[in-house]
Amino acid sequence: MSEVIVEFDRLSRSFGKEQALSDVTLRFERGLVHGLVGENGAGKTTLIRHILGLLKAKQGSVRVFQFDPVRYPKEVLGRIGYLSEDRDLPDWMTVVQLMRYSQAFYGGWDETFAEQLRDQFELDPMQQIKKLSRGQRARAGLLMALAHRPDLLILDEPSSGLDPVVRRDILSAIIRSVADEGRTVLFSSHLLEEVQRVADRVVLLHHGRVGLNGPLPEILLEHIRLVLRFDVPQQTQPDLPGVISWQGAGREWTVLCNGGVEELRTAASNCGAQIVDEGTPTLDEIFLARASS
Amino acid sequence: MHHTESSSIRQVKALVWEYVGRVWWGQLLGLVGVIGFASIIYGVFTLEYELSFRDSEVGKFLHFGFYWATLCFLGAPILAAWGAPQRRYTLPMSSFLTVVCPMVCSMASMFALYAVAATTLNLLFEAGWPIWGPGLVAAFLVGWIQAVLWSTSNSQVLQMVSCLASFGVVLFGVVTYVSPGQPATGWFHAGLTPLHVVVFGLASLLCVGVGTYGFANLRCGGGLEVQRIADWVSRIFSKSARAKPFSSPTAAQFWLEWTERGYVMPLGIAIIGSLALFFTFVFSPALVKHGDAIEFINVFSAIILTPVLVVGIYMGARSEDGGFGNFNGSRPLSDSQIANALLKSTTVSVLSSVFVWAIVLGIVSLMSGLASSTLSLPNAIELLIGSIRLLGIAALGIGAVWGAVTLIASLVLAGKKELNVAVGTVIALFIVGGIGPRFLLSSEAQDSFQFVFGWACIVLPLVLVVAAYVASWRLNLISRHTLVLAAAIVGTMFVGGHVCYGFTSDLGPTLAALWICCLAPASLAAAPLAVWWNRHR
Numbered sequence: 053m054s055e056v057i058v059e060f061d062r063l064s065r066s067f068g069k070e071q072a073l074s075d076v077t078l079r080f081e082r083g084l085v086h087g088l089v090g091e092n093g094a095g096k097t098t099l100i101r102h103i104l105g106l107l108k109a110k111q112g113s114v115r116v117f118q119f120d121p122v123r124y125p126k127e128v129l130g131r132i133g134y135l136s137e138d139r140d141l142p143d144w145m146t147v148v149q150l151m152r153y154s155q156a157f158y159g160g161w162d163e164t165f166a167e168q169l170r171d172q173f174e175l176d177p178m179q180q181i182k183k184l185s186r187g188q189r190a191r192a193g194l195l196m197a198l199a200h201r202p203d204l205l206i207l208d209e210p211s212s213g214l215d216p217v218v219r220r221d222i223l224s225a226i227i228r229s230v231a232d233e234g235r236t237v238l239f240s241s242h243l244l245e246e247v248q249r250v251a252d253r254v255v256l257l258h259h260g261r262v263g264l265n266g267p268l269p270e271i272l273l274e275h276i277r278l279v280l281r282f283d284v285p286q287q288t289q290p291d292l293p294g295v296i297s298w299q300g301a302g303r304e305w306t307v308l309c310n311g312g313v314e315e316l317r318t319a320a321s322n323c324g325a326q327i328v329d330e331g332t333p334t335l336d337e338i339f340l341a342r343a344s345s
Numbered sequence: 346m347h348h349t350e351s352s353s354i355r356q357v358k359a360l361v362w363e364y365v366g367r368v369w370w371g372q373l374l375g376l377v378g379v380i381g382f383a384s385i386i387y388g389v390f391t392l393e394y395e396l397s398f399r400d401s402e403v404g405k406f407l408h409f410g411f412y413w414a415t416l417c418f419l420g421a422p423i424l425a426a427w428g429a430p431q432r433r434y435t436l437p438m439s440s441f442l443t444v445v446c447p448m449v450c451s452m453a454s455m456f457a458l459y460a461v462a463a464t465t466l467n468l469l470f471e472a473g474w475p476i477w478g479p480g481l482v483a484a485f486l487v488g489w490i491q492a493v494l495w496s497t498s499n500s501q502v503l504q505m506v507s508c509l510a511s512f513g514v515v516l517f518g519v520v521t522y523v524s525p526g527q528p529a530t531g532w533f534h535a536g537l538t539p540l541h542v543v544v545f546g547l548a549s550l551l552c553v554g555v556g557t558y559g560f561a562n563l564r565c566g567g568g569l570e571v572q573r574i575a576d577w578v579s580r581i582f583s584k585s586a587r588a589k590p591f592s593s594p595t596a597a598q599f600w601l602e603w604t605e606r607g608y609v610m611p612l613g614i615a616i617i618g619s620l621a622l623f624f625t626f627v628f629s630p631a632l633v634k635h636g637d638a639i640e641f642i643n644v645f646s647a648i649i650l651t652p653v654l655v656v657g658i659y660m661g662a663r664s665e666d667g668g669f670g671n672f673n674g675s676r677p678l679s680d681s682q683i684a685n686a687l688l689k690s691t692t693v694s695v696l697s698s699v700f701v702w703a704i705v706l707g708i709v710s711l712m713s714g715l716a717s718s719t720l721s722l723p724n725a726i727e728l729l730i731g732s733i734r735l736l737g738i739a740a741l742g743i744g745a746v747w748g749a750v751t752l753i754a755s756l757v758l759a760g761k762k763e764l765n766v767a768v769g770t771v772i773a774l775f776i777v778g779g780i781g782p783r784f785l786l787s788s789e790a791q792d793s794f795q796f797v798f799g800w801a802c803i804v805l806p807l808v809l810v811v812a813a814y815v816a817s818w819r820l821n822l823i824s825r826h827t828l829v830l831a832a833a834i835v836g837t838m839f840v841g842g843h844v845c846y847g848f849t850s851d852l853g854p855t856l857a858a859l860w861i862c863c864l865a866p867a868s869l870a871a872a873p874l875a876v877w878w879n880r881h882r
Binding site: 106136140 | 675
């Protein structure tokens, strides 16, 4: 087992009456790309803020590089590159000022690499941050997160504001190169096809709880999509074991199930249904099924 | 037949509802602040000196001073309520309606709040605050500033310069033309005439016109050419930013603190000092000749500075909700380092402000000396003693100012909710302690209450300072160096005060000075504690 970079142990957090995280236990290992997915309000950003020490662990614990991020912010944050969801950057600075300012904090800042990224992202060094478009602002934030070659790269909704070309070519390449260098990436995203393309492990959060957690290939293999055709039209969803989502009406129904395929085949056959198609669902389908079940 | 509302009426209702929702809390706090602040002073004057304020010079002077503070306490939440006008560019409403509706709400609120404050103080203390004249002027000023702000929303520098310039022009016009021949304190009390009402009406139309034109211009991407000059100037400074990297993370953080908000205080002092010089030399040359100029400038500036400080407290917040923000919070710096960068920036602010102020007073002193026919230069001994006393004044005075400013900066750092609670608690305590006993207790009980309350006011701040140091120490936010620095500050200030006032012969002033000195270094513990609290929620 690789070195554990981030560890949550029974972490719970509420804001007033709202339970944002509930008994979350997770480990993120070095050298892997971890995808964090979940619906709006699932707790993804709350989890990330605990890693950064911006939220205290009131119940449970958080360890990053074996440190408590609240007690040791310098030791933890000096090794993290972070792109926030809201692209919080000082509006009044220019791009070059922001680079100069950020460089002071990170011993590993690579000036050549930073210039290369700036050129690649087509950012005018003299442009003020407040005058950048949304996409340019996202790229500026990404530049600051990458230039010091962090041990842990945290990207909160990195694709938001980026055009499809940048998303597909640049972002994926960046994420893979970081992981290939033995560093760790954690990114949260609503674009599940993107997560599926680059992530090694996926964590699904649902109402503050961990719904799924494991290597992506295993998660995909554990789920199967079947198309069932019934002899008799069904008015309601038939009761079959292991099914986590149903779609359809009448004779033909598409089901997504988690494990126990043989048991499901037997049960379907007993209900007078034939399996006319089967396949591996996408992460998107698994997420939707989990979220709605 | 069912009558449906027109879309304009629905839109107006929606804007008014939004306004009330955004501003009611700030207005309530502002009102409590005004009444509380004034009650303390009026209460002291009433109880200690048994003065009468109605139709007296003292009453008019106090009203004149408090009026400007009232404008800031009440005007700040009103002006901040509407947020950036850019939010309304895409509303399906005409520019006229988009500007008029907020402006009418703001002006009406301002008048109503002033009227409530004035009526309350008149009832409690017979303060003699006139309602209509100053109320209408206050309403106009809020409308005018809103019009200027919305017309220059693409440049903060332009906003500041425009507001100050127009404020000065308006003040000049009112003082010179509304009540010619009246002293400054008298023009508010010169009864409301039909001419005043007409002038107010025309002035309000001017506000609407300027606001609508500016808003409409910016709405379609227009803007004043000054923005290009501002961009060009900022590019020059940006070029120098390429030159060399920062020597350390704390140097970088200091640069951020100074560039974001540190320069504001000395710049503001320079502007206010210039205004004060302008008024002294242009409008009151007689003051210069008789050597009263320094007193005038100090009073004038205190009147302007006090409410500006209140406004600055709320505008100095790091974000709309007062939180630390993702960018600032994720800097790889310890809480102490972030706090120290802030304290260093604030210290430079205070020292440079004092320097600027000294220049202003120096100019006035020089002009007063030249204008005076009895000017004589001191001898060497007098000069030496004067210099030593000046150093003593500087140590005590600058220390006290630094302590107050950095403590307020620490409160702002703790978060908006915490700041509101702290400010509200202090005001409530003073209202309870200042005016409550007068109405609720017998005179014997009042004496006992004031004895206990007085001692509580002395002991509680000291307890809070000690608690802050203990908490910071236990959280490893401060070190032995901090304690040594705190002791050095207390010692320097106390010695400086002794040099100035030589109060060892009298225990009272000595203890009072020691109390001030002990409170001064509170921010050395409070600032890192505030960062720790706000950064890790």
